[in-house]
Amino acid sequence: MKKIILLFAVLAISLASGQTMQDSITFDPQKQLNAAQRLLSGNYGKAVTVGAYGELTYNQPEGQNGELDVQRLVVLFGYKFDDKTQFVTELEFEHVEEIFVEQAFVNYAIGSNVSLRGGLMLVPMGIINEFHEPTTFNGVERPAMDNVIVPTTWREIGVGVTGRFNDLSLSYQAYIFNGFKSTSSDGADGLSGYLSGSSGLRGGRQKAIKSTIDSPTLSVKFDYYGIPGLRLGLSAYTGKTQAADDIEELDGANIGTTMFGLDARYAYQRFTARGQFVYASLNDTEAYNLATGKDLGSALQGYYLEGAYNLLSQEKRQRLFAFLRYEQYDTHADTAGGLMRNDAYNRTDITTGLSYHIAPGVVLKGDYQFRDNALSGDQVNDRLNFGVGVWF
Template sequence: MKRILLSIAMLTATIGFSQTVVQDTTATKNQQLNAAQNILNGTGSKGITIGGYAQVDYNQPEGDNGTLDVHRLVMLLGYKFSDKVQFVTEIEYEHVKEVYIEQAFLNYSLNDKVNIRGGLMLVPMGIVNEYHEPTVFNGVERPSMDKSIVPTTWREIGVGVTGKFDDASLRYQAYIFNGFTSLNGDKTLGGSNGLRNGRQKGAESTVNTPNLSAKVDYYGIPGLRLGASGYFGRTQAADDIQEIDGADVGINMFGLDARYIKKRFSARGQYIHALISDADDYNTLNEANLGSELKGWYVESAYNLLPLSKEQKLDAFIRYEQYDTHAATKDAAITRNLAFNRQEWTAGLSYHIANGAVVKADYQILDNAAEGNEATGQLNVGFGVWF
């Protein structure tokens, strides 16, 4: 309790000291931008664009020691060769000691309706995988189902097309990617992390089967944005084992998402469902516990406690999510683990102290369906920036 009170006092002092302001720049049609889109939409005929975002967290589980973490620091670099050709990359430092390339792609724009892209790109599934800058989502941490089911940040190497038709209020994306790796060193797919261990992240990625990813967004109703996404293919296996039963699995993933903004009220929701084929052979070969179905959903609502005339914004929010990486195991030759069927409540504040700077605090109640399990709590405090 002393730790929690100290954390709340520190947050209050930080908020009270701030003097900067933020302007609500929400578009009428809710055409939100992420970091890469912001670079691609930059002005000027040629030249370099520099930006970044960062997130620093304090997590205090109930009954355990807390952790302080520079969770991520991302440098954004873009170069505009001409009005049609641009390069975008994100270099990410995680937990101070880990370095990744999050995106690195070349974009050729024929017009607003057709852009051809190739390189390391985000897989368009759900909301947070594409829109994960810390100032654009509530909560110190990203939604948990976006870590285990999607899994964020999910990016792979591929090629595809993207564009929008403003007359129809539609934005589309369609890509061919390499898929998850079947084995990541000694790490297998499955368990509480679902498919997360299979992300190749563009690092000497194995590819033997192309995977299709596509998404359509509709923004024709003021304040509302609806998305439908799909991912279809198989995991990638090494040459020496790719012909063995269980060397890879099939993945069919579907997603629906919605975002709504009206004056001081906002809401969002998401549903993801993944069907895994050949999980039984995979588990037998690799002594793994990959389920034959993974699914999850969440709903969230928020309300700005400050008048719209104010340039700062203080969102009070609450989110409920339920996600299960063992939603079905009957075709996976394993016993379902009910501890992987999780439910979470998250409630807190997001104080946007400047355009691109936010201070956050929330409290979570974490539970699962295992017999005899007792829910636990966790306090999270942090800040995020995006410029």
């Protein structure tokens, strides 16, 4: 409780400062673009646009050896066919051994503020799933709740529309996607499950790898930017998980998923803040757990609050942010049937450190994480992290 009070005190004191615009890559939430948006807006008459972002990280749990990792390198390509039609793709190399297509979609502008999209796209939920380039967030690692609840990086194949109502200071996205994959046949008239209590929905991401679809899902997001320095987001996602033809009618093969999220980003002179809340309700988890032997919860919930302050003068090109983030997330926020809630899945992280932006697009990071869960007597190792991130 003392740690929570400390965080809110830091946020309250920092809010006493006055507001200015800052670098649009990182610090002005109303102008902030992700990698795909920069490719779409940055052709300036060129047919081909190229970019990249990447992260090299060092993680050392308390009392253990550290790990060095080229965590990811993502190469970005955009092509402009004409004034209305563009293609965007991201090729991701993870841990120097895995290659994924993170995005690959066509954007067709049917009007000045309305576009149709189709292909492999990010599901618009929360902040980090769309804005995960390393120079756009504090901390070496992305918030943990975005790994197990959202779960980042969540992308699927779909079609949809995106645009804005300028008079209302409101932007929108609406897509039809394929959904999470929940089960497959185990070869012995039983089911193997991809979703679990500890990692939530993360194992069900299909990532466009021969994706199964038996029912589409709906994803929408609205962003409001009518107050200077503030950007508010409301996200929603609903539909059923996917299973192959030979098992989709079996009891427990599919579950229903409804998720919504609230997020906020704010800039005020040298102070920035962000917060996020995500809740997911899952149906038919009792039958799913009986069929697969898993321990998937019937509700997942998480939130975080973060405040950061630039220690350097506003006139300087460089930025040095000291930040503090409080994060609480529970993949057993509720359970169905006879499944007991596992307090080890009710986790709390407090992360504090520095983000040194030595140039727009280059950041050096260091932080320390105090990690805990609600299980009595359980020991969770705190962790020291360092990282280098680039984006261009």
